[in-house]
Amino acid sequence: MGNITLNQVTKSFGDVQVIPPLDLEINEGEFVVFVGPSGCGKSTLLRLIAGLEDVTSGNITIDGREATEVPPAKRGLAMVFQSYALYPHMSVRKNIAFPLKMAGMPQDQIDAKVNNAASVLNLADYIDRRPGQLSGGQRQRVAIGRAIVREPAAFLFDEPLSNLDASLRVNMRLEISELHNTLKTTMIYVTHDQVEAMTMADKIVVLQAGNIEQVGSPLDLYHSPQNTFVAGFIGSPNMNLFTGSEAQKHGAKTIGIRPEHVQVSKTEGMWKGRVGVAEHLGSDTFIHVHDTGLAEMVTVRISGDMQVKHNDTIYLSPDMEKMHKFDDNDQRI
Amino acid sequence: MATAHSKSAARIMIAPAVFLLLVWMLVPLCMTLYFSFSDYRPLRGIFEPWVGFENYVRFFSSSSFLKSVFTTLWMVGGVLSITIIGGVLMALLLDRPIFGQGVVRMLVIAPFFIMPTVSALVWKNMFFNVDNGLFSYLYKWLGMQPYDFLSQAPIFSIVIIVAWQWLPFATLILLTAVQSLDSEQLEAAEMDGAPALSRFRFIILPHLSRAITVVILIQTIFLLSIFAEIFVTTNGAFGTRTLTYLVYQRVLESQNVGLGSAGGIIAVILANIVAIFLMRIVGKNLDT
Numbered sequence: 001m002g003n004i005t006l007n008q009v010t011k012s013f014g015d016v017q018v019i020p021p022l023d024l025e026i027n028e029g030e031f032v033v034f035v036g037p038s039g040c041g042k043s044t045l046l047r048l049i050a051g052l053e054d055v056t057s058g059n060i061t062i063d064g065r066e067a068t069e070v071p072p073a074k075r076g077l078a079m080v081f082q083s084y085a086l087y088p089h090m091s092v093r094k095n096i097a098f099p100l101k102m103a104g105m106p107q108d109q110i111d112a113k114v115n116n117a118a119s120v121l122n123l124a125d126y127i128d129r130r131p132g133q134l135s136g137g138q139r140q141r142v143a144i145g146r147a148i149v150r151e152p153a154a155f156l157f158d159e160p161l162s163n164l165d166a167s168l169r170v171n172m173r174l175e176i177s178e179l180h181n182t183l184k185t186t187m188i189y190v191t192h193d194q195v196e197a198m199t200m201a202d203k204i205v206v207l208q209a210g211n212i213e214q215v216g217s218p219l220d221l222y223h224s225p226q227n228t229f230v231a232g233f234i235g236s237p238n239m240n241l242f243t244g245s246e247a248q249k250h251g252a253k254t255i256g257i258r259p260e261h262v263q264v265s266k267t268e269g270m271w272k273g274r275v276g277v278a279e280h281l282g283s284d285t286f287i288h289v290h291d292t293g294l295a296e297m298v299t300v301r302i303s304g305d306m307q308v309k310h311n312d313t314i315y316l317s318p319d320m321e322k323m324h325k326f327d328d329n330d331q332r333i
Numbered sequence: 334m335a336t337a338h339s340k341s342a343a344r345i346m347i348a349p350a351v352f353l354l355l356v357w358m359l360v361p362l363c364m365t366l367y368f369s370f371s372d373y374r375p376l377r378g379i380f381e382p383w384v385g386f387e388n389y390v391r392f393f394s395s396s397s398f399l400k401s402v403f404t405t406l407w408m409v410g411g412v413l414s415i416t417i418i419g420g421v422l423m424a425l426l427l428d429r430p431i432f433g434q435g436v437v438r439m440l441v442i443a444p445f446f447i448m449p450t451v452s453a454l455v456w457k458n459m460f461f462n463v464d465n466g467l468f469s470y471l472y473k474w475l476g477m478q479p480y481d482f483l484s485q486a487p488i489f490s491i492v493i494i495v496a497w498q499w500l501p502f503a504t505l506i507l508l509t510a511v512q513s514l515d516s517e518q519l520e521a522a523e524m525d526g527a528p529a530l531s532r533f534r535f536i537i538l539p540h541l542s543r544a545i546t547v548v549i550l551i552q553t554i555f556l557l558s559i560f561a562e563i564f565v566t567t568n569g570a571f572g573t574r575t576l577t578y579l580v581y582q583r584v585l586e587s588q589n590v591g592l593g594s595a596g597g598i599i600a601v602i603l604a605n606i607v608a609i610f611l612m613r614i615v616g617k618n619l620d621t
Contacts, residue, residue, distance in 0.1 A: 050524060052520050052523070052524070071523075072520075072523050072524050073523060073524060073525070073526035073527075074526075077524070078524065079520075079521065079524050081517045081520070081521055082517070083515060083517050085515065085517035085518045085520065085521035086518075086521075087518060087521075087522075087535070087536060087539075088540075089539040089540070089542075090539075098522070098525050098527075098535070099524075099525035099526055102525055102526040102527045102531060103526055146521075146525070150525075
């Protein structure tokens, strides 16, 4: 179970419409990521699905059942909050048992489920501690534990990794992906980090100002972004977008080329430029190239072996096959 | 940079203040202690410097002592329960977005600024008065016999007056505690299927426990010395004589300074016992 359908859903706070009419279909067992810049309405959308906010118009169906007016607890969804929202005065065990206790489940069943969740998430060692005594990653696991004991139709994650440090974030990302593979439950995940979106999602929903810009698999979005926003948002470092005469040559208002799709040479190429900042990552080096005759700075990716220095002259040749073209309405041609 | 020299200079500089504070506290305490062991009745011109524990024995053995201790506990307990329960409810109410929130909050705090004597007078004459009190009018309007609060239910009446004054304090502290609760916790509880009452019981109340202990501690310290409200309303009659009031009567009405001083020392010791007891509970509640 875990089909969620949004039909013409809108949300306004006072006179401000944060979500214009929106349709979305989330299929059973999918890992869907809502991604977008801050304030694009992705968290609001998640809260609408959770029932923590009321929709202004439109309706939400969960497993074919009308859920627009159903209170959050009855929707069969579990949510993991950004701040984890653990209950600080309860032990880990009681935190995880809380939803079961509220559901009036007998104590022996609660114990069995809590122990099971604790072993799945490696929580057994600190099951009797309080949240205040745990590290960020451990708290995160407790929050997930509290969600999985309910056996929900879908999990909702609201930027769950943003409070963790970088290495822990990578680990938790893997753990959540593995959890999804094990449980095969629908998961909806909100993040502003496109790396998280690309690595975890089956389906990415790119949002901007409450509008869905594009829905698709990570590679769909990477290879054929529908508009300039998606093109600029997905991929790291960002796609180079050029307007003006260079774009007109290709019959478009805007052209885009990813940093990894530009050939770099020290002797010859299409555009000649000067090296600005070079970011050495070891395996790769990102260089910012100035004075190419284009209005915008160009970012390119080169192999880490290639030696470049500040102010070196360099030649760039974009891979024409992989160039993206966008029309006057910023839509893909 | 605190050198040894500047440190000693600093000590010399604060010495007068420390000295003044010490004198301020120690002199009255020592004098009370001294008088409590002597038979000192100024109006009769009696002063016998040393009578041993006679005053203490008399104070303890008098029938009014135990009664006054219980009266004190009743009052403190009554006021505490009203202000805590009322304060929690008020805090939850004021936390909601309501029309004219700023004004309402100001009005709620207002009673705290009124002097105890004044508020006791207002309550006595405006509300509790049998002939002209608002409650009497209310009773008459309902077709009932007016009720003489101050003589029929004196302790209850005084508790109401004092609770009215202290409710704002409790409300204020508990309101800040309610506001510091992470709203995501309440939302998580809501998602977990907890109805409003359970959310209060399992999330809000434990969150408030710390603030509640602080309120209990501070209020108890002040409530043990309720005086003006009793003085203005019943003058200690109808069983409203608290320990503080008993000491006052011994010293000023019976003009027995020795006996009153012994009572004062006993009151200090009892207050300290209560304080130690409370500090233990608070200490337990404050370290999590």
